[in-house]
Amino acid sequence: MSRAVDRPVGIEPGLSPITGSYRQDDCQFLLTPLQAEFFSIQEKERLIQSGEKHYSEMISFESPPSEAYLTLFRNLTQRHKGRLAAEVMRLAQSIVNTRLAPITLVSLVRAGTPIGALLQRALSRHLQVDSRHYSISIIRDRGIDEQALKFLLREHRRPAAGVVFVDAWTAKGVITEELKRAIAHWNARHQEQLKDTLYVISDIGGVADIAATYEDYVIPSGILNAPVSGLISRSLLNRQIQPGQFHGCTLYEHLQQYDVSHWFLDEIEAEMDVNIVAPLPSISRGERYAQTRIYLNRWIDSYGIGDINHIKPGIAEATRVMLRRVPERLLLRDPGAEEVAHLLILAEEKGVVVEHQPNMPFNAVAFIKTIKTS
Structure with missing residues (x-):
């Protein structure tokens, strides 16, 4: 067979x-x-x-x-x-x-x-x-x-x-x-x-x-x-x-x-230690979700963003925008933080506007630029 x-x-x-x-x-x-x-x-x-x-x-x-x-x-x-x-x-x-x-x-x-x-x-x-x-x-x-x-x-x-x-x-x-x-x-x-x-x-x-x-x-x-x-x-x-x-x-x-x-x-x-394993965090997912939605809606309104997919919250997502998409602006909670140093390098290379927003719940947020298609 x-x-x-x-x-x-x-x-x-x-x-x-x-x-x-x-x-x-x-x-x-x-x-x-x-x-x-x-x-x-x-x-x-x-x-x-x-x-x-x-x-x-x-x-x-x-x-x-x-x-x-x-x-x-x-x-x-x-x-x-x-x-x-x-x-x-x-x-x-x-x-x-x-x-x-x-x-x-x-x-x-x-x-x-x-x-x-x-x-x-x-x-x-x-x-x-x-x-x-x-x-x-x-x-x-x-x-x-x-x-x-x-x-x-x-x-x-x-x-x-x-x-x-x-x-x-x-x-x-x-x-x-x-x-x-x-x-x-x-x-x-x-x-x-x-x-x-x-x-x-x-x-x-x-x-x-x-x-x-x-x-x-x-x-x-x-x-x-x-x-x-x-x-x-x-x-x-x-x-x-x-x-x-x-x-x-x-x-x-x-x-x-x-x-x-x-x-x-x-x-x-090399840093893994099977003898030291902490439990999973016990904070409320619901609170984090609600806080995220509040800020997403606020940015949609204040910046006139028509597509929520053009808002990328978090260091990792912001980095992907800077590397793979056409970024419009970058929001940082603390521009002096070592966590976002690479984003500042990328923003300078691409001429992207950087704004300081100290009260947001993320270290970084990037917006994808809206391209005129007609």
């Missing part, structure tokens, strides 16, 4: 994970490598805002980070590695306490990928738990990559009860809501029933299910793109992706000499 007939139902022949620059035991990406057509950031923004293309259909070329910026990343990693290691262990212990092994970590490409890899090390090396880590695509308004879910559940035969969804941070909750809808849609049509619980390091908007902290601080992996994520791009979903394939990505091989993916994992893991 042929292999095609033997394959689990719904799995296309030829699908296989990739690892980027990671080792396989740290991360397996369920993505389809593509030869990308690069769009300038300005053209991409115009096409998104005009409705001509969805953001997931396009990607921009990632330029190498400057030596000053890489130095800043390394310094921030050194400063926060003890804290991040403790928070990863906190999440890992929570997973062990609530899920049966074998555990399957499913991180959301791309911000969630380094955190998933750290959790994999925490579970497998420090807590001696049978676990595996996959990183898969979820896209706003397009849902999760169901082909990837089918692959890990049916091809790699990972038990549904052990699937745990992981991201680095949450802010407004857009991806959290997308995950909830996507898993409800999956569960309504498939035998394997998945829990939609989302585990994150930082939940500044009060929207995640399980969070290690609710503080807005610099998760170092959040200030770099591909060089701390296995040299993999964010995910793509365009006409290049054929039915039955995983969502797509591009491997940024030109950034190899700047790759700090392994260095980052090693630095954080």
